[in-house]
Amino acid sequence: MASERASENWELGGHGDPWNSADEVPLSRRQGANQQNRTVPGSQSPGDSIADPSSQTDSERNPDKYLLELVDIEAGYGRAALVLRGLTVRVPPASVVCLVGPNGAGKSTVLKVASGMLTPRSGRVLVGDQDVTGRGPQRMLEAGLSHVLQGHSVFKEMAVSENVLLGAYTMKDKSEIADRVDFVKSLFPVVAQRWSSLAGALSGGQQKQVEFARSLMVSPRVVLLDEPSMGLDPKATATVFEQVARMRDAGTAVLLVEQNARRALETADLGCVLDLGRVHIAGPAADLLADPQLADLYLGNRRAAGESTPPAGSTATNSTP
Numbered sequence: 001m002a003s004e005r006a007s008e009n010w011e012l013g014g015h016g017d018p019w020n021s022a023d024e025v026p027l028s029r030r031q032g033a034n035q036q037n038r039t040v041p042g043s044q045s046p047g048d049s050i051a052d053p054s055s056q057t058d059s060e061r062n063p064d065k066y067l068l069e070l071v072d073i074e075a076g077y078g079r080a081a082l083v084l085r086g087l088t089v090r091v092p093p094a095s096v097v098c099l100v101g102p103n104g105a106g107k108s109t110v111l112k113v114a115s116g117m118l119t120p121r122s123g124r125v126l127v128g129d130q131d132v133t134g135r136g137p138q139r140m141l142e143a144g145l146s147h148v149l150q151g152h153s154v155f156k157e158m159a160v161s162e163n164v165l166l167g168a169y170t171m172k173d174k175s176e177i178a179d180r181v182d183f184v185k186s187l188f189p190v191v192a193q194r195w196s197s198l199a200g201a202l203s204g205g206q207q208k209q210v211e212f213a214r215s216l217m218v219s220p221r222v223v224l225l226d227e228p229s230m231g232l233d234p235k236a237t238a239t240v241f242e243q244v245a246r247m248r249d250a251g252t253a254v255l256l257v258e259q260n261a262r263r264a265l266e267t268a269d270l271g272c273v274l275d276l277g278r279v280h281i282a283g284p285a286a287d288l289l290a291d292p293q294l295a296d297l298y299l300g301n302r303r304a305a306g307e308s309t310p311p312a313g314s315t316a317t318n319s320t321p
């Protein structure tokens, strides 16, 4: 019922909207879309739920298998209709899981639920072996979730160092701060190079790296990144995605929301396509990129224009950690 109502309420995006470029048929009515949580063909082997970050199968609780689990989440704002309608997303360790989908699909709302900014009406939020459903942002931060919000959140009148050290505000053991500063400086060289500069003097892409560095000060288990490439030029966007991969390679899992679907999936290990508040299709990011139907629907069909797909395994690794 909810699905049918949701489909009826679908509104097409404007012309030029890459999410709705194929034709004027709602995604949820397209071939195969009647099956919730479809996985990309060939992406899932029996028992291999990590290949599907939206798996509904409640596998044996194993805190080592997933760092963050949002299970069967229903959430919305105030008395308005639900935005998330039974969504499940799971984030394995040392992986980048990317949420893509049309405007208004609920991607940012997923991050707000994960970070405790929005309490779900039903469903569970698990961080490792802790059920943290309904806890506020402070508790989520303590549990190991760090949220980098959409847009720019550096304090431009403050030095890079001051911005980064704000991330240490909640650290209980202040003796660890120096080690964390060394760590984020090594991960983001521009932070080290511009440590004493005013943050406002940095480019947009550099400021985004300051935000990443600040989010890592608390040694989070999972970083939630909302549209990190927003407002950046292609070169800065490329750098930001390289840094996302570096965060993952340094051991921090990332749950990423992006409009730049192709670029994000090239960086991610696993991907979920959201539609109308549910995971519509999920699987290894490389498989999503190679799926011709998805390319048609979401990625501007550049393959059909003769453009090659990204090299398999170039950055989309670790799908089975």
Ligand SMILES: Nc1ncnc2c1ncn2[C@@H]1O[C@H](COP(=O)(O)OP(=O)(O)OP(=O)(O)O)[C@@H](O)[C@H]1O
Pocket: 077, 080, 083, 101, 102, 103, 104, 105, 106, 107, 108, 109, 110, 259
């Ligand atoms: N603070 C809010 N109060 C009320 N409704 C909201 C609020 N934030 C988001 N919404 C609504 O929730 C729905 C999902 O929004 P959300 O921002 O999660 O989507 P999204 O997939 O991230 O979209 P976009 O790609 O455009 O950023 C939209 O209909 C939006 O209008």
